[in-house]
Amino acid sequence: MVLAQLGGSISRALQQMSNATVIDEKVLNECLNEISRALLQSDVQFKLVRDMQSNIKKIVNLDDLAAGHNKRKIIQQAIFNELCKMLDPGKPSFTLKKGKPSIVMFVGLQGSGKTTTCTKYAYYHQKKGWKPALVCADTFRAGAFDQLKQNATKAKIPFYGSYMESDPVKIAVEGVERFKKENCDLIIVDTSGRHKQEAALFEEMRQVSEATNPDLVVFVMDSSIGQAAFDQAQAFRQSVSVGAVIVTKMDGHAKGGGALSAVAATKSPVIFIGTGEHMDEFEVFDVKPFVSRLLGMGDWSGFMDKIHEVVPMDQQPELLQKLSEGNFTLRIMYEQFQNLMKMGPIGQVFSMLPGFSSELMPKGREKESQAKIKRYMTMMDSMTNEGKLTLDSTNPKLMNESRMMRIARGSGRPVREVMEMMEEYKRLAKVWSKMKGLKIPKKGEMSALSRNMNA
Ligand code: GDP
Numbered sequence: 001m002v003l004a005q006l007g008g009s010i011s012r013a014l015q016q017m018s019n020a021t022v023i024d025e026k027v028l029n030e031c032l033n034e035i036s037r038a039l040l041q042s043d044v045q046f047k048l049v050r051d052m053q054s055n056i057k058k059i060v061n062l063d064d065l066a067a068g069h070n071k072r073k074i075i076q077q078a079i080f081n082e083l084c085k086m087l088d089p090g091k092p093s094f095t096l097k098k099g100k101p102s103i104v105m106f107v108g109l110q111g112s113g114k115t116t117t118c119t120k121y122a123y124y125h126q127k128k129g130w131k132p133a134l135v136c137a138d139t140f141r142a143g144a145f146d147q148l149k150q151n152a153t154k155a156k157i158p159f160y161g162s163y164m165e166s167d168p169v170k171i172a173v174e175g176v177e178r179f180k181k182e183n184c185d186l187i188i189v190d191t192s193g194r195h196k197q198e199a200a201l202f203e204e205m206r207q208v209s210e211a212t213n214p215d216l217v218v219f220v221m222d223s224s225i226g227q228a229a230f231d232q233a234q235a236f237r238q239s240v241s242v243g244a245v246i247v248t249k250m251d252g253h254a255k256g257g258g259a260l261s262a263v264a265a266t267k268s269p270v271i272f273i274g275t276g277e278h279m280d281e282f283e284v285f286d287v288k289p290f291v292s293r294l295l296g297m298g299d300w301s302g303f304m305d306k307i308h309e310v311v312p313m314d315q316q317p318e319l320l321q322k323l324s325e326g327n328f329t330l331r332i333m334y335e336q337f338q339n340l341m342k343m344g345p346i347g348q349v350f351s352m353l354p355g356f357s358s359e360l361m362p363k364g365r366e367k368e369s370q371a372k373i374k375r376y377m378t379m380m381d382s383m384t385n386e387g388k389l390t391l392d393s394t395n396p397k398l399m400n401e402s403r404m405m406r407i408a409r410g411s412g413r414p415v416r417e418v419m420e421m422m423e424e425y426k427r428l429a430k431v432w433s434k435m436k437g438l439k440i441p442k443k444g445e446m447s448a449l450s451r452n453m454n455a
Pocket of ligand 1: 112115
């Protein structure tokens, strides 16, 4: 996902600012310019970027900040808040209500992934206990009904459509009526994809909406649409009352910044993102964890939830204890490597930490990375003779030249690799140390804790 690049650029800009001895107007401007450049390169609309920049400048008045205030923290927080604001339209997102059938209509450009997303949305809710159904009101694209039928059959979701009928309004109304009678509580209407601002198709979409009276209209947007996102999203909003956005193909090479622009144009929240072609490659979208991740602050709420979800209860206290101490030893690194290799529960948890596995094991280069980790582990195996002191120390200086030579000899690897491993150790220790002070939650306290860490 190219958004990771955006995150990287923003984190670097913040880091550079942190490295400056004094934070003055010039340093702040440089940092904000850098961040603005990164956002523009990611296809965020120019006006949004400009507004963000001026808002931050308004909030962060360096002259007003009394000495002793942590300026960096204040600036980082302001950037965090502004990015959240960009993605948060400020109105609560629509929630489906049990007990009455909800009608959700999907609209979007042709090829945006609308039909695929309808099924993903239905499948997601089906797993949560809803009784969804799909209606294909796309009579424009040949093969649209077949595609929906195929997807729906795979997911065992009832569907309705017609090869003969050419009036999408009629099909939509019939489909909705039928599934209401069958007591489906989530009726999803897929409409024809529009190419551009074709007046007739927009009129058709408006008629389908008027006839079915949907509780929610979802605008589906391909993340690669780029700078055009704002105008497209606005065009849809002018015809139907869009209430939510789903951004697709976030797994691809898209820059993704268009998503931020679409929120501004539709004044509606992003509720899910599509991360692949398969039915379950679909994620709930939450603004704060998303921005945290973007800024390299770590997806704390997701991280804590993941610990809760996948680490066996009896292993949770030990893991949390180690994390809260923030001391990363070579022994812990060894254990984490073992977990990552197995992709066992703890490996899954650590794969969510920014910088922990994304750089150690980047997507698409898993094989090379695994070989590298195996080499590191072989070197560490030969360290047992170095005694407990080295393995359980948090001081990388203990690993002096003669120790490194011995390890290289013992493992049959070049000294260069031992040095490389120690560099990796230092980098991971930094990631780990961010967790220092983590409060060990009691049962039921997980979400409160993650809220604190996001704040
Ligand atoms: P529609 O014309 O808007 O209904 O688009 P489709 O649902 O037919 O999707 C167009 C193409 O995008 C298909 O090949 C889908 O498999 C693909 N697609 C949809 N969502 C995603 C996604 O999140 N990631 C990826 N990689 N492909 C997707």
